[in-house]
Amino acid sequence: TLKKWISLTSFVGEAAVKKLQPESGQICAFAEVLPVAAGRYTRDRAEQRLPPVDAECRSYAEGMARLPRMEPIAGTQIRFTELPKQMYPDGATPEEITRHSMDLSYALEKVINQRYASQPLDLLAELQFAFICFLIGNVYDAFEHWKRLLNILCRSEDAIGKYPELYSSLISVLYHQLNEIPADFFVDIVSQDNFLTSTLQVFFSCTCSGAVDGTLRTKAEKFKAHLTKKFKWDFEAEPEDCAPVVVELPESLQVD
Numbered sequence: 001t002l003k004k005w006i007s008l009t010s011f012v013g014e015a016a017v018k019k020l021q022p023e024s025g026q027i028c029a030f031a032e033v034l035p036v037a038a039g040r041y042t043r044d045r046a047e048q049r050l051p052p053v054d055a056e057c058r059s060y061a062e063g064m065a066r067l068p069r070m071e072p073i074a075g076t077q078i079r080f081t082e083l084p085k086q087m088y089p090d091g092a093t094p095e096e097i098t099r100h101s102m103d104l105s106y107a108l109e110k111v112i113n114q115r116y117a118s119q120p121l122d123l124l125a126e127l128q129f130a131f132i133c134f135l136i137g138n139v140y141d142a143f144e145h146w147k148r149l150l151n152i153l154c155r156s157e158d159a160i161g162k163y164p165e166l167y168s169s170l171i172s173v174l175y176h177q178l179n180e181i182p183a184d185f186f187v188d189i190v191s192q193d194n195f196l197t198s199t200l201q202v203f204f205s206c207t208c209s210g211a212v213d214g215t216l217r218t219k220a221e222k223f224k225a226h227l228t229k230k231f232k233w234d235f236e237a238e239p240e241d242c243a244p245v246v247v248e249l250p251e252s253l254q255v256d
Contacts (some may be wrong), residue, residue, distance in 0.1 A: 007176040016125035023075035029138040032076045035068040080145045105158035154203035162214035171223045197233045
């Protein structure tokens with residue numbers, strides 16, 4: 001419905017669309033790619049020291065190595081903001097690396113400064129755009145970008161205190177987005193871990209701080225209660241990676 005569409009795209013204006021959409025103007029569920037090097041003809045494969053196409057393949061690894069290296073066609077990729085792979089500044093001390101790995105505010109500031117320094121709230125347009133591309137266009141890369149961007153936002157404790165308007169609006173954005181997906185959608189098939197509950201658990205623990213704006217803190221508490229009631233998600237349980245580890249000592253080792 002129109003009402004639902006408006007709620008899912010409340011921050012996505014014309015400027016955001018022009019900034020994020022592919023240069024081609026078309027968004028495809030699967031990336032359009034071309035081989036980096038020609039390999040159709042025997043002479044091409046010989047120049048690259050590749051075996052003939054009809055040569056017997058002796059292992060899975062060899063078969064994978066024979067596949068041509070592909071890259072997206074220029075102008076067909078969604079122009080998302082590049083998210084940092086390194087969450088701490090160059091030359092950081094071990095203590096700083098640990099701190100920046102736990103509180104991703106440094107990484108978030110890098111993202112904001114790339115495109116949204118004048119208006120950090122516009123970052124939510126990118127979050128909504130990524131979600132819509134996945135929800136309607138089935139663009140898996142957009143879903144992965146949405147997850148990574150949301151992870152940075154939710155794990156930036158200092159930034160939550162610095163940008164109360166951004167985070168208050170983030171809660172509203174997530175409220176509408178989560179109404180569009182089933183409760184078990186984010187559960188990892190292998191580990192059974194729910195990406196969203198673990199990410200939001202960190203976010204809610206950060207919003208409990210006294211340094212956080214009171215209005216934002218209240219809104220976060222209501223959102224947490226809503227998710228707990230609707231999806232039966234448990235935000236109180238201690239994450240497994242934070243639980244104490246019990247180590248059995250060798251029998252030969254005695255502790256006084």
